[in-house]
Amino acid sequence: MAFRTKIGLIAFCVGLSALGWLAYSSWLNRIEARIAQRVTLDGLELDHPLQISVNGRVVTVSGWVNSEAERARVLRHLHPHGPDITVADRMSVLAEARPYVTQIIRDAQGLRVSGYAPSQAALEAVAAQIGAGAADLQLASGISQARWRGAMESAIKSLSHLHSATLRLEDSQLHLTATARLPDDAQAARAALPAGYDSQVEIEVLDDGQPFALSVQLSQGQLTAMGKFPTGVLPQIVPEDIGRPARALRIEQARIDDADGQFTQALRAALRAMAQVQSGQLEVSKERIEITGLVNRAGLLRAERALRKRPANTELMRRLEIYDDGQPFYLLAEFDGAEVQFRGKIPYGVKLSALATRFEAQRSENLVQAEITDGARDWTGALVAGLAGLREMQHGRLMVAPGSLHLSGTVTTPEIQAKIEAHLAQKPAEFLLTRRFDLVDDGTPPDFTLAYDAQSGARLSGKLPKGLDAAQITQILQLPYIEDTAQVGLIGRADFTRQVLRVLADWLRHFEQFEFQYSAGQLALKGVAAPGVAAEGLAAALSSRFVIATEISEAGPSADIGAERIHARSGLLERREPGAWVPVYSFEPTAARCSAATSTILEQEHLRFGEGLALFDVSAAPALAHLAGVIGHCLRNSALRVDAVDHSFSMQSEAENDQLSRARARALVAALTSRGLTKERIQPKGFGDRRPHDTQQLSFAQPADRIEFIWDEQP
Numbered sequence: 001m002a003f004r005t006k007i008g009l010i011a012f013c014v015g016l017s018a019l020g021w022l023a024y025s026s027w028l029n030r031i032e033a034r035i036a037q038r039v040t041l042d043g044l045e046l047d048h049p050l051q052i053s054v055n056g057r058v059v060t061v062s063g064w065v066n067s068e069a070e071r072a073r074v075l076r077h078l079h080p081h082g083p084d085i086t087v088a089d090r091m092s093v094l095a096e097a098r099p100y101v102t103q104i105i106r107d108a109q110g111l112r113v114s115g116y117a118p119s120q121a122a123l124e125a126v127a128a129q130i131g132a133g134a135a136d137l138q139l140a141s142g143i144s145q146a147r148w149r150g151a152m153e154s155a156i157k158s159l160s161h162l163h164s165a166t167l168r169l170e171d172s173q174l175h176l177t178a179t180a181r182l183p184d185d186a187q188a189a190r191a192a193l194p195a196g197y198d199s200q201v202e203i204e205v206l207d208d209g210q211p212f213a214l215s216v217q218l219s220q221g222q223l224t225a226m227g228k229f230p231t232g233v234l235p236q237i238v239p240e241d242i243g244r245p246a247r248a249l250r251i252e253q254a255r256i257d258d259a260d261g262q263f264t265q266a267l268r269a270a271l272r273a274m275a276q277v278q279s280g281q282l283e284v285s286k287e288r289i290e291i292t293g294l295v296n297r298a299g300l301l302r303a304e305r306a307l308r309k310r311p312a313n314t315e316l317m318r319r320l321e322i323y324d325d326g327q328p329f330y331l332l333a334e335f336d337g338a339e340v341q342f343r344g345k346i347p348y349g350v351k352l353s354a355l356a357t358r359f360e361a362q363r364s365e366n367l368v369q370a371e372i373t374d375g376a377r378d379w380t381g382a383l384v385a386g387l388a389g390l391r392e393m394q395h396g397r398l399m400v401a402p403g404s405l406h407l408s409g410t411v412t413t414p415e416i417q418a419k420i421e422a423h424l425a426q427k428p429a430e431f432l433l434t435r436r437f438d439l440v441d442d443g444t445p446p447d448f449t450l451a452y453d454a455q456s457g458a459r460l461s462g463k464l465p466k467g468l469d470a471a472q473i474t475q476i477l478q479l480p481y482i483e484d485t486a487q488v489g490l491i492g493r494a495d496f497t498r499q500v501l502r503v504l505a506d507w508l509r510h511f512e513q514f515e516f517q518y519s520a521g522q523l524a525l526k527g528v529a530a531p532g533v534a535a536e537g538l539a540a541a542l543s544s545r546f547v548i549a550t551e552i553s554e555a556g557p558s559a560d561i562g563a564e565r566i567h568a569r570s571g572l573l574e575r576r577e578p579g580a581w582v583p584v585y586s587f588e589p590t591a592a593r594c595s596a597a598t599s600t601i602l603e604q605e606h607l608r609f610g611e612g613l614a615l616f617d618v619s620a621a622p623a624l625a626h627l628a629g630v631i632g633h634c635l636r637n638s639a640l641r642v643d644a645v646d647h648s649f650s651m652q653s654e655a656e657n658d659q660l661s662r663a664r665a666r667a668l669v670a671a672l673t674s675r676g677l678t679k680e681r682i683q684p685k686g687f688g689d690r691r692p693h694d695t696q697q698l699s700f701a702q703p704a705d706r707i708e709f710i711w712d713e714q715p
Contacts, residue, residue: 047119047145050074050091062090066118066141097140099170102148104155106165106178111156115169116140118148126152151194158192161185163206163256174199181256182209206255212263214251216274216282218244218293226250227284230258233267241271262286266314272306277320290317297322322372329374331367331383333398335359335390335409342367347374355383358391374402378428388423392416393437400431408436439487446492450516452508454530454581457568458482465492465518476501477508479569497523503545508569509622510538512555524549531555532580532625532675537618575629577676580621582629591711594634594642598709601626607707612650614663616671628675631682631709641681643710644668649689650705661686668707681714 050063059078065071071091078087102115111130117123117137122145127135151169158176159165162185165178174197180186186203193199214227216238224247225238235251258264263286270284273291280293289310295303300320307316331344331352339361345368346352356362382405386398389407393416396409405427411417417437424433448462450473460470460482470484476498500523504516514527525542529535529552539552559565563576564584574581587593605623609616616624634640646668648661665684673679 046070046074047122047141048094058086058088060088060090063092064094064139065091066094067096068093094139094141097142100140100142102137102152102169104152104159104165104167106159106162106167108164110134111159113137113152116142118143118145121145122149122152125149126156129153129156147196151197154192154194158189158194161189161192162203165189169194169197172196172198174201176201176203178202179204179206181206184209211285212254212258214238214267214270214282214284216242218242218274218277218281219279221245222247224248228252228254229267230254230256230263232257233264237268238271241268242275262311262314266310269306269308269310272309273303276300276303276306278323280320286314288315288317292319293321294323295320324370324372327368328401329370329379330399330401333387333390335393335396335398337395339363340390341365344368345370347377347379348372350379350383352383355380355387358387377402377430381426381428382431385423385425385427388426389420392420392423403430403432404434405431406434409438411437411439414439434483436484437487444489445521446489447519448486448517451514452477452511452516452568453513454511454568455565460484460486462486462518463489465489465494465497468494468497472498473501477505477569480571500525500546500548503542507538507542510618512558514552522549526551528553529555530581530621531576533621534618541618577628577632578674580625580628580675582625582632582675585630585633587633589634589638589640591640591713594630594638594640595709595711597630597634598627598642598711601630602707602709609664609667609705612660614660614667616667620671624671625675627709628672628677631672632677634711635677635681639714640711641683641714642712643683643685644672645685645687645708645710647687647689647706647708654688658686658688661688664707685710 047066048064050061050065053060053062061074061078065074071089071093074091075087075089078085097116100116102113102117105112105114112134113126113130114136115138117126117139118141120139123135123137123139126137126149155167155169159167159178161180162178163181165176167178168175174194176189176193176199178189178201180189180203183205186205189203190201193201210228212228212230214225214229217224221244223239223242223244225235226248229235229251231254235249235253238249238251239246263284266286266289267284270282270289270291274280274282274293276295276299277291277293278295278299280291282292283290289307291303291307300322303318303320307318310316327345329345329347331342331346333356334341340356340359340363342352342356342362342364343366348370350369352364352367379400382400386400386405386407390396390398390409392411394410394412396407399406405424407420407424411420417439420437424435427433444463446463446465448460448464450458450460452458458474458477458479458481460473464470464486466489469488470482470486474480474482497518500516504514504525510530510533512528512530514525517524517526525548529538533555535552535554539550542550542552559576561576561578565574565576565581566572567574567581570583573584575584585597587597601623605626606619607616607623607627608620631642635642644665646661646664648657648664651657651660662684663686665686669679669682669684672682
């Protein structure tokens with residue numbers, strides 16, 4: 001009985017102990033979980049991650065710290081979390097490196113880094129940039145992670161511009177010894193170096209930056225060459241490939257190679273082509289081959305085959321011609337009613353003597369028979385038709401050139417003119433016919449039409465009044481040429497017609513087309529305003545100067561945007577933009593050049609607002625088109641910006657002048673943008689009656705409204 005009692009007591013005690021242990025374990029886990037939530041390193045900025053573990057009320061912190069001061073800072077951060085917590089310090093201080101050195105080498109194998117890194121994260125970041133195998137770095141304290149990583153990023157960027165380099169960061173010192181291909185590369189490398197270091201930089205620039213090029217002059221079987229070749233391409237290949245001795249060979253040998261091989265490929269193709277040239281010139285660069293000279297027909301084919309092997313993005317300009325003196329083909333025949341005189345140069349195969357048998361007398365001075373043909377053009381057919389017409393005239397002049405036939409002179413009657421026209425109708429189709437015949441007056445009243453087109457020019461037809469001829473009209477309208485088929489009459493008065501033509505000359509740039517008619521003693525004008533010109537305003541301006549029947553319509557979509565033309569009066573190349581035809585410019589834009597160009601236009605052109613208004617009058621359209629052309633050229637081809645500035649003085653108060661000036665500046669920019677400019681880099685500014693930008697101008701003792709454009713580099 002006593003034995004069973006003992007066993008029971010033992011079992012009871014064991015069970016009670018087990019229950020107590022389970023309760024204690026559950027309580028301990030809750031305590032550790034609460035401690036783990038409370039004890040964190042939040043708010044500490046550390047270069048190295050630390051590990052925290054909780055065992056009962058003991059918090060163990062382990063890992064790397066950079067210094068004893070950082071260890072103390074971590075412990076101070078942990079101790080305030082409760083007096084019932086014991087902190088166990090298992091942290092290790094990372095050895096400090098003095099001096100703190102990191103070195104980067106760039107060579108043919110790429111980038112290699114050695115030395116120290118402040119943290120594993122920083123080391124891994126650099127290794128990811130340059131490749132893990134090229135980073136031989138050891139962890140050491142002595143520099144902040146942010147400073148080290150920033151310096152390494154800048155250093156790697158700097159070295160990317162260099163051909164070879166050794167860069168050493170030692171505490172606050174930076175040492176760079178390097179070579180750069182070009183001056184721009186050296187400048188970019190210097191600009192990218194880490195800031196905040198005492199830098200010692202030595203960069204050897206291998207090349208002056210001038211592009212590879214070759215210029216060859218070939219004359220009398222010898223050549224003169226100058227230029228610059230990449231390393232590995234010998235100057236001697238020039239006479240060897242062309243097959244001619246060198247009179248002078250002034251070719252610089254660069255220390256850098258042809259990185260992409262484009263210049264070398266273009267050079268070899270150009271030299272093989274030049275070998276076919278008897279005399280001429282060759283210019284070669286990476287971007288362009290320009291070859292000119294004289295060749296035989298077989299040589300021309302070989303040269304073309306050689307040039308087809310140039311790089312696809314190398315532009316080619318060639319002017320290779322079959323042996324000839326270079327003078328153009330033409331035949332001029334002048335007939336005085338008895339004798340015809342010939343001079344010029346006619347293609348091979350044209351038998352002029354057989355074609356001129358109908359003339360009783362003929363002379364040929366300075367007439368050359370060429371050894372080359374004019375392609376498929378039928379010169380014989382053109383001369384048969386032209387000489388037959390010339391023979392019917394009282395006196396006249398025949399001019400035949402490639403693709404054109406012009407006959408002019410005096411004809412006695414309309415019947416003879418019809419006979420001449422019948423001869424001319426037999427000309428070959430590839431020759432464009434122009435003619436001008438002066439008929440003896442037939443007594444009919446003047447009746448003529450002057451048609452003008454801004455692209456094709458002016459045409460005059462009909463019968464002019466006495467005292468007015470095509471030369472006068474050409475001079476009045478300031479045109480280089482008028483296609484004239486009109487005859488000059490012996491009756492009629494031209495005074496009023498001249499007055500109207502002088503007015504038209506003042507407004508000619510405002511027209512795209514017009515037709516000016518004189519019939520039955522009455523004048524009439526029907527026209528189309530140029531794009532950007534208000535037809536109603538143009539009609540009103542003309543009506544204030546003369547009283548004739550006038551009908552002017554708005555310009556329609558006559559050309560696609562981007563189309564180009566030569567203006568018949570000014571001779572300027574123009575491009576169609578939305579709202580206007582604007583001149584095309586080709587100068588290299590700088591702030592000074594663009595300022596001078598806009599100032600010249602403002603001085604020469606008529607650009608004026610209506611009195612007290614922010615509206616341009618109709619006469620301003622050509623000036624706006626010219627300004628749109630030059631400003632558009634400057635903005636498209638540079639980083640410049642421009643302010644469109646207005647000064648106004650016509651209002652009663654400074655505030656009103658300021659308000660009007662700002663409105664006019666906005667109207668000016670709106671007028672320019674409607675003619676193809678974008679708004680991004682042109683800003684309207686109204687200065688009212690304050691001093692203008694150009695302080696060298698006369699003072700405002702006699703103020704006048706004015707416009708100016710202020711150019712500057714884009715910030």
